[in-house]
Amino acid sequence: MSTIYSGLVRKVEGLEQIRERITLPDTDFLDLDWSYSKTPTHKLVIIIHGLEGSAQRAYIRGSAKLLSEAGFDICAINLRGCSGTPNKLYRSYHSGATEDLESVINHVLEKNKYQKIFLHGFSLGGNLLLKYLGEKRELPKEIKGAVAISVPCQLGDSLHQLLRFENSLYAERFRGNLIDKLKLKQKLFPKLISDSDIKMVRTLKDFDDIYTSKAHGFKDAMDYYTKCSSLQFLSSIKVPTLIINALNDSFLGKDCYPIEIAKHHKQVFLERPKHGGHVGFHGAQNLTYAERRTLEFISQIE
Structure with a gap:
């Protein structure tokens, strides 16, 4: 509450x-x-x-x-x-x-x-x-x-918590906001983000694998979490x-x-x-x- x-x-x-x-x-x-x-x-x-x-x-x-x-x-x-x-x-x-x-x-x-x-x-x-x-x-x-x-x-520990069922409402709200941002990025950089990329974002980790890591020089989501915690x-x-x-x-x-x-x-x-x-x-x-x-x-x- x-x-x-x-x-x-x-x-x-x-x-x-x-x-x-x-x-x-x-x-x-x-x-x-x-x-x-x-x-x-x-x-x-x-x-x-x-x-x-x-x-x-x-x-x-x-x-x-x-x-x-x-x-x-x-x-x-x-x-x-x-x-x-x-x-x-x-x-x-x-x-x-x-x-x-x-x-x-x-x-x-x-x-x-x-x-x-x-x-x-x-x-x-x-x-x-x-x-x-x-x-x-x-x-x-x-x-x-x-x-x-x-x-x-x-960060990896926090992501694990967010993916738990009891946090699903929060996780889905974050995911929805991030997908909206990703769609805006796609309009500006259509060669870097495809429709299939957006469809693949089912969890917050997917977003970090598909966008955050690639856009900021990390290998993948886990590399990002490890280096930035x-x-x-x-x-x-x-x-x-x-x-x-x-x-x-x-x-x-x-x-x-x-x-x-x-x-x-x-x-x-x-x-x-x-x-x-x-x-x-x-x-x-x-x-x-x-x-x-x-x-x-x-x-x-x-």
Whole structure:
């Protein structure tokens, strides 16, 4: 019920979002939705949505509203093809496309003088930011911490859960949205996507075998899941990072709860509340547990 309520029922009003389009190094574009603190601030939160989400989803707007009211500016990323306008290239977004997050961070640092930048992601977006933080790169000194919610840290494990009967409604909804996107891609790139390709997409794994892997340089779906799962990058994270994965999240298997890593890591913290579903965490006054904890956590980082 938490998952369904958050995805289909919850509304967040009273948040102004100002859109900016940036050009990426490969000539594609990203649309960023900005929200600003009422008072001048040197603190920014970059928020990343989940699979087939956007910066207009209630879970993004809820976090953006609470954080902006608390004195943070917000940059909510619409991943490629998720802003309401198809992206230009054959490629799209995926769980490990950290080059796009890096482009946004570079753009922010070139344009603004933020002294503190925090990363905040949900589901696919959470996996993306954790991978970014743990990859072998020198992070900008302005990045101070992160919060990731409902994270499929082991993508293959999460896919296995989504293919279970009890998640069939969610899986079919994702599949339908992804097929619609694939049909749009076919119109732009008819030589790369055939009608038979589209008919073969019966599960989310089929989509990743037929499109995601081929469009982004992976051998197949399993190669994509293996290389892009954030679990293998967690040990290298060097800034305070909170992961909140509910125990009743039906999208996550046991491999998505990095208990041992968090137990021995000074910078990675794992919370496993009993309830919350997948990006659910409904709460009183239209504020969720995850939103309150995100504000508490990043506010404590010096």
